[in-house]
Amino acid sequence: MAGGADRTADYPRRVIDVRLLRTDRAGVTRALARRGDPEVLVQLDQAAALDERLRELTSQRDDARRRVNELSKQVGQLRRDGDVDKAERVMAESRTLGDAEAAVAAEVAAVDSELRELLLRIPNLPSDHAPDGLGEADNPIVKGPVNLPEEFADHQRVPHWESATALGILDGERAVKISGAMFTMQRGLGATLSRALCQLALDRNADAFEEIRPPTLVTTATLTATGQLPKFADDSYAIERDDLWCIPTAEVPLTSLAAGEILAEDRLPMRLMASTPCYRRESGAAGRDTRGTLRVHEFDKVEILAYTTPEQAPGMLDELVARAEGTIAELGLPYRIIDICTGDLGQSHHRSFDIEVYAPGCDAWLEVSSISWFSDYQARRADLRYRPSGEKGTMVAHTLNGSALAVPRVWAAIIENNRQADGSIALPEPLWPYLRGNRTIPVPASR
RNA sequence: GGAGAGGUGCCAGAGAGGCCGAAUGGGGCGCCCUGCUAAGGCGUUGUCGUGGUUGACGCGACCGUGGGUUCAAAUCCCACCCUCUCCGCCA
Secondary structure (H helix, E strand, O other), X not given: OHHHHHHHXXXXXXXXXXXXXXXXXXXXXXXXXXXXXXXXXHHHHHHHHHXXXXXXXHHHHXXXXXXXXXXXXXXXXXXXXXXXXXXXXXXXXXXHHHHHHHHHHHHHHHHHHHHHHHHHHOOOOOOOOOOOOOOHHHOOEEEEEEOOOOOOOHHHOOOHHHHHHHHOOEOHHHHHXXXXXXXXXXXXXXXXXXXHHXXXXXXXXXXXXXXXXXXXXXXXHHHHHOOOOOOOHHHOOEEHHHOEEEOOOOHHHHHHXXXXXXXXXXXXXXXXXXXXEEEOOOHHHOOOOOOOOOOOOEEEEEEEEEEEOXXXXXXXXXXXXXXXXXXXXXXXXXXXXXXOOOOOOOOOOOEEEEEEEEEOOOOEEEEEEXXXXXXXXXXXXXXXXXXXOOOOOOEEOEEEEEEEEEHHHHXXXXXXXXXXXXXXXXXXXXXXXXXXXXXXXXXXXXX
């Protein structure tokens, strides 16, 4: 543990498994082809060629080094024996060899970094079980809709940005004054509701997950480990002066918590959770969902995450989905679960499920949770390993995570679904313990 | 932010250009001794890469990180990171 922290400075040392590319080129190609991005297959070919070249150069370099090492030992021996002349001659020979070695070594370094850069940009292999598809439209619904009424009343068909602003619990205007577009602010019971949602999500998972309060500003290495860098730098807020980044999700610090460490197998699965603010530039989303609280630069989220062995991972994926679903179900919101198809799978993802909640005021299904299995993709980047019990050597761990609850969208869905005829909001019973005795958000007396 | 001390294997801790992948002690593991336990004896114990008849062999790399000097660096030089102590500042 103690030594582990120091080693984080140089990750990622390993990216996608190059050896798999060597031993099962066809299999890797087939898997990645299912993502439907021809560019990836080009990169794959480049990577394979660079890998071959790298090994050739490396063995040349190592051979030269071996000879230099041998000669240097001779020099030491000759010096001790007092044979100065011969020592001089061997030194000269070694010097020549050393120059040659340096030339090859420089080439090795260049090819190595080129290969590494390339591999960092190649996405994860989709699971065999992930459904085929080209994009969002092809994601099959695997459960639901659950809790969806036959029809909604007119008073539920009001967008939350209107109803919540009227109730005085949402103040977008002033948030924009303070911080600019796509920032939002909750007030009064609206703010309390946000906090209550976090509390509920944490408490519901405290039976198995260790609560963490991680840093929310992280180093470049940390943001690279989870896959946000180098490819998606524009999506994150950077604090350049200090070379730090604002986390887009607690997944980032939680995944790197054990970076560079070797865990004992009996510690797996290791479950962690955190409630943190999340920061997203939403660079590609200008003009979309700009009203209300559906797409904002800063929001709160409770994340649940696990490190597992490869064998434990599928079961853990089911567990995380069930936990995220359980909270949404308990809140009584209409929801469905979709299975992300290969064409829509995020770059780091091996398999993903989204939970969507229906918001009658916006008439939209809102993604409130994304639960993903990363296989060894992030763990390789983070150099996160475990030692199998009773065996020598180490194995790369698997990581999985999901939102236990993404606050603003669940908040919006509650406001819209639970709006009463008089305009007040009935607060879901599971939240009552966290709301200081309030069971509704009342309409202000005078307006 | 300023001054000083320090970062070596699972842990503690030596080593101060070559004989050092690294003494010694502890821990772990295996075996022996022992009626059991304790004590004792002997052996063993890192990671990564690469080649191979694919384990129990060769080669290379790894002493905080990255550069440099040298025939040769844990050891000398430079930069950075981190830890500790003191001062300053501060929620």
